[in-house]
Amino acid sequence: MWPSHEQNLQNKTCVLNFFKTLLSVDHQITSRAIARHEVREIEQRHTQDGLREREAAAALTNSEDDLVIIYNRVPKTASTSFTNIAYDLCGKNHYHVLHINTTKNNPVMSIQDQVRFVKNVTEWREMKPAFYHGHVSFLDFTKFGVKRKPIYINLIRDPIERLVSYYYFLRFGDDYRPGLRRRKQGDKKTFDECVSAGGSDCAPEKLWLQIPFFCGHYSECWNVGSQWALEQAKYNLVNEYMLVGVTEELEDFVMMLEAALPRFFRGATELYKTGKKSHLRRTSEKKPPTKESIAKLQQSAIWKMENDFYEFALEQFQFVRAHAVREKDGELYMLAQNFFYEKIYPKN
Known part of the structure; x- marks a missing residue:
């Protein structure tokens, strides 16, 4: 017996309701799956963001731990006093100090030594972070394919004052190693006498350094x-x-380095002011030259060039200092950070 029309309608209605139920359940399952997927994506993003933050922090730490400073110190510019600050701080601030001792204090390295030095400075990870110092001329690391160059710093001095200091240093030494016999020890001739006699140790050519x-x-x-x-x-x-920096304003130089590179120089300013090694090396028996000796040296083209360079360096240092330091009640203070970021897009 065939089902009646009413029974057919009832059957169709049941089938439709069944499929509606299936679709509803499927929709609920799909919605839950989408929700779970979105939650996983959010969790992954948070995990990735946290990982990126940790990587950025680690990169910053690694970046600081990978720093190398080269101080290619010019003789008789207060370089020993400054270097001893670095030695006193290296244990506390956790970095290494290495002296570059060249044969006969030759400031020019052979090409093979240049390669060795660049390789040491860039790849000697056990010594990083590092502060290298020595009487060597500037070396361009980019010539050797180095991507991350070391940070160079230096001090210079009024050229005649530097020469006078060096002249007496060769004859009488200093208070750093008073027992060490110097190359010109025994020569009692003053700098003025040398200039008057046209001696080689006080000739204008000696200013070229x-x-x-x-x-x-x-x-x-x-x-x-x-x-x-x-x-x-x-x-x-x-x-x-x-x-x-300049020797005549060494304390300002130290203060600015502490502000710019605290990884190395944290505590340097206070140490310079109160430490026993800040003014460690003074040339013995040094007599200031007369105006006549100074005027005679200043007539040379070599002095004019060296003095031009000194004035150029002094102007640059004072420009940098003017944008970094303020004076209040006779004391110098480093300026706080005076830039910030805004209008950062896209918005989260």
Whole structure:
């Protein structure tokens, strides 16, 4: 017996209701699956964000731990006093200090030693972070394919004052190692007497030192009186050195380094003011030159070039300091951070 029309309608209704139920259940399952997927995506994003934050923090730490400073110190510019601050702080601030001792204090390295030095500085991870110092001329690391260059810093001094200090240092030594016999020990001739007699140790050519130290390992750098060397030294000072101070304003130099590179110089300013090694090395038996001796040296083209470089460095240092330091009640204070970020897009 065939089902009636009413029974057919009832059957169709049941089937439709059954499929509606299936669709509803499927929709609920799908919605829950989508919700679970969205939750997983959010969790993954949070995990990735946290991982990125940790990686960024680790990268910052690794970046600081990978820092290398090179102080290619010019003789008789208060370099020993400054270097001893680095030695006193290295244990506390957790970095290494290494002295670059070249044979006969030759500031120019052979090409093979340049390669060795660059390799050591960049790959000697056990010594990082590191503060290298020594009487070596500027070395351009980019010539050797290095991507991350070291940070160069330096100090320079009034050229005649530096020469006078060096002249007496060779004869009488200093209070750092008073028992060490110097190369010109026994020569009692004063600097003025040397200038008057036209001696070689006080000749204008002896002024030619700070320019080649900043100029670098090019032959022209060491040609006395080279205009190209002067321009190259200025270029390197501005483009390759983070900071170049002057001996006459050493405390300001130390303060600015502490603000810029606390990983190395945290506590340096206080140590300079109160430490026993801040003014450690004073040349013995030094007699200031007369105005006549100074005037005679200032007539030379070499002095004019070295003094030009010194004035250039001094102006640059004072410019940097003017944008970093303020004076209040006779004391200098480093400026706080005066930039911030805004209008950061896209919005989260």
